[in-house]
Amino acid sequence: MNIALDMMGGDFAPLEAVKGLQLYLASNSGPATIFCIGDESLVQPLLEEYQINMSSVKVIHAPEVIGYHEPPTRALKEKPRSSIAVGFHLLSSGKVDAFLSAGNTGAMLVGTMYTIKTIEGVLRPTISTVVPKLNGNTGVLLDVGLNVDCKPEQLNQFAVLGSLYAQYIHNVDNPRVGLLNVGEEEGKGNSLAQTTYPLLKENSKVNFIGNIEGRDFFHDKVDVTVCDGFTGNVILKMAESFFDLAEHRNVSNDPYFHRFHYENYGGTPVLGVAKPVIIGHGISNDKAFKNMIITAEKMIECDLCNKIKESFVTA
Amino acid sequence: MNIALDMMGGDFAPLEAVKGLQLYLASNSGPATIFCIGDESLVQPLLEEYQINMSSVKVIHAPEVIGYHEPPTRALKEKPRSSIAVGFHLLSSGKVDAFLSAGNTGAMLVGTMYTIKTIEGVLRPTISTVVPKLNGNTGVLLDVGLNVDCKPEQLNQFAVLGSLYAQYIHNVDNPRVGLLNVGEEEGKGNSLAQTTYPLLKENSKVNFIGNIEGRDFFHDKVDVTVCDGFTGNVILKMAESFFDLAEHRNVSNDPYFHRFHYENYGGTPVLGVAKPVIIGHGISNDKAFKNMIITAEKMIECDLCNKIKESFVTA
Numbered sequence: 268m269n270i271a272l273d274m275m276g277g278d279f280a281p282l283e284a285v286k287g288l289q290l291y292l293a294s295n296s297g298p299a300t301i302f303c304i305g306d307e308s309l310v311q312p313l314l315e316e317y318q319i320n321m322s323s324v325k326v327i328h329a330p331e332v333i334g335y336h337e338p339p340t341r342a343l344k345e346k347p348r349s350s351i352a353v354g355f356h357l358l359s360s361g362k363v364d365a366f367l368s369a370g371n372t373g374a375m376l377v378g379t380m381y382t383i384k385t386i387e388g389v390l391r392p393t394i395s396t397v398v399p400k401l402n403g404n405t406g407v408l409l410d411v412g413l414n415v416d417c418k419p420e421q422l423n424q425f426a427v428l429g430s431l432y433a434q435y436i437h438n439v440d441n442p443r444v445g446l447l448n449v450g451e452e453e454g455k456g457n458s459l460a461q462t463t464y465p466l467l468k469e470n471s472k473v474n475f476i477g478n479i480e481g482r483d484f485f486h487d488k489v490d491v492t493v494c495d496g497f498t499g500n501v502i503l504k505m506a507e508s509f510f511d512l513a514e515h516r517n518v519s520n521d522p523y524f525h526r527f528h529y530e531n532y533g534g535t536p537v538l539g540v541a542k543p544v545i546i547g548h549g550i551s552n553d554k555a556f557k558n559m560i561i562t563a564e565k566m567i568e569c570d571l572c573n574k575i576k577e578s579f580v581t582a
Numbered sequence: 583m584n585i586a587l588d589m590m591g592g593d594f595a596p597l598e599a600v601k602g603l604q605l606y607l608a609s610n611s612g613p614a615t616i617f618c619i620g621d622e623s624l625v626q627p628l629l630e631e632y633q634i635n636m637s638s639v640k641v642i643h644a645p646e647v648i649g650y651h652e653p654p655t656r657a658l659k660e661k662p663r664s665s666i667a668v669g670f671h672l673l674s675s676g677k678v679d680a681f682l683s684a685g686n687t688g689a690m691l692v693g694t695m696y697t698i699k700t701i702e703g704v705l706r707p708t709i710s711t712v713v714p715k716l717n718g719n720t721g722v723l724l725d726v727g728l729n730v731d732c733k734p735e736q737l738n739q740f741a742v743l744g745s746l747y748a749q750y751i752h753n754v755d756n757p758r759v760g761l762l763n764v765g766e767e768e769g770k771g772n773s774l775a776q777t778t779y780p781l782l783k784e785n786s787k788v789n790f791i792g793n794i795e796g797r798d799f800f801h802d803k804v805d806v807t808v809c810d811g812f813t814g815n816v817i818l819k820m821a822e823s824f825f826d827l828a829e830h831r832n833v834s835n836d837p838y839f840h841r842f843h844y845e846n847y848g849g850t851p852v853l854g855v856a857k858p859v860i861i862g863h864g865i866s867n868d869k870a871f872k873n874m875i876i877t878a879e880k881m882i883e884c885d886l887c888n889k890i891k892e893s894f895v896t897a
Contacts (some may be wrong), residue, residue, distance in 0.1 A: 481815065
């Protein structure tokens with residue numbers, strides 16, 4: 268198993284990526300070989316400093332970096348030797364089985380769309396986030412920003428993609444799906460929600476249990492919450508800000524509020540494309556990098572992309 | 583000044599309404615006479631028990647009650663002697679200057695639309711909620727559910743209505759308006775946000791400062807946040823659930839988290855209609871009722887509906 272990790276992505280690159288790699292190797296005897304993509308002159312000394320076991324690691328030199336504010340499409344074209352461009356090249360050519368980066372999100376999305384095929388039958392790939400439930404469980408929310416204008420058919424597919432993710436990555440049996448809405452009853456909602464509801468109800472591939480209101484979001488009523496990417500993105504960023512609020516009020520040590528500390532999360536996979544791509548948060552710390560690698564490992568092990576393919580072939 | 587209060591609305595009616603009235607009269611030497619609408623046989627004994635000063639109070643007998651789950655339009659038609667129907671009759675006939683209820687929200691909205699005129703020039707009335715900012719200030723969010731499918735022109739008007747509310751009820755000078763969006767830059771967003779942005783930029787009646795992301799929602803970047811009623815309703819209910827989360831984690835005594843205790847709020851006015859109508863939360867407690875009366879008093883005192891009228895006349 269080969270996993271490509273962009274060492275130059277994230278606000279604290281490449282240090283946190285190296286520290287994350289160290290955490291991963293220390294905690295995990297996983298079979299993965301990590302391809303560390305980045306400027307050799309910066310990455311190599313850190314790997315030595317952090318005494319990384321080089322038997323599980325390969326350094327792939329990429330002298331260019333795509334900055335956070337560069338226009339994605341142009342940057343990818345003009346910087347073929349950037350860590351992101353090199354990562355997608357390795358993934359599309361089959362040299363690695365997954366590619367992870369906490370770099371320029373736009374470039375990661377454009378790279379995914381242009382380099383990695385969308386699975387046949389999938390209308391639009393989607394990105395998701397985890398939802399910390401009050402009872403300790405973890406939910407999935409999607410879409411969180413890749414598709415800000417959605418059609419009902421897309422939301423219906425997000426339900427399938429999110430269910431497969433919850434099942435294979437969060438190990439939830441027969442995940443319950445909810446449609447984010449303004450009321451509980453069928454017929455409630457904006458035109459998108461109203462039209463999506465009957466599709467979900469008829470969808471034999473998902474365990475649809477009905478509408479979910481904002482007030483139920485952190486309760487364990489569903490495992491997968493489906494919404495358009497505009498609403499999802501606003502919610503995701505609000506949830507991220509909870510940890511700030513908790514810090515401001517000196518309760519950030521509370522174990523529940525701590526789960527909103529999105530720096531610790533392992534990034535969001537792009538669901539619906541043929542190979543595992545994971546996009547990390549710009550503020551990813553070592554733990555986030557470690558978790559990104561573990562998520563990638565899980566996605567490869569259970570062959571999630573193939574499970575999605577099969578699900579959409581029989582559509 | 584005459585204010586009609588539905589004594590039969592809310593989960594704890596009529597007790598909390600009576601207690602709220604007591605709080606109001608004790609704290610406030612306001613000039614208002616409160617018209618208490620409800621079943622006399624239930625209301626009168628409580629008014630006596632709580633030693634309400636009857637010189638500022640009139641009881642208006644309304645023997646019928648519209649329940650929480652009754653279909654609004656039919657209920658209003660079939661129960662002309664219900665507290666809600668009687669309240670709207672008093673308001674539309676000019677016998678009172680404002681009507682407040684924590685009863686069936688749908689019936690309150692239908693009653694408002696059918697009995698109280700929408701101000702000329704206003705495309706659609708809207709409902710708003712308060713946003714507790716981390717620095718102690720209070721923001722306004724609208725729409726929070728009355729208009730789940732919005733046109734850009736509506737959002738542009740919500741900005742005006744929210745600004746007037748922030749100015750006259752929250753006493754904010756030249757309130758800053760933000761458009762809820764998925765990114766900060768102009769051009770970001772779904773098609774609604776993209777089309778609304780230039781309208782707000784050109785709108786000389788509002789102090790538009792740009793897009794606001796979910797992460798900035800509780801920070802004091804703007805005084806008025808504008809969004810469609812679907813997104814706003816999800817956010818409102820999520821924010822309401824914060825207090826639950828805080829209670830579960832035993833930090834609900836924190837003064838900031840306590841501000842999310844929506845039971846304490848004074849309800850949401852329907853903005854854009856010719857007379858003050860305030861809709862309370864079903865779980866309204868005494869403090870909520872007191873605050874509803876105070877908000878109504880402010881709306882009457884500053885003649886908010888007229889201010890809105892003037893603003894739309896010069897459109």
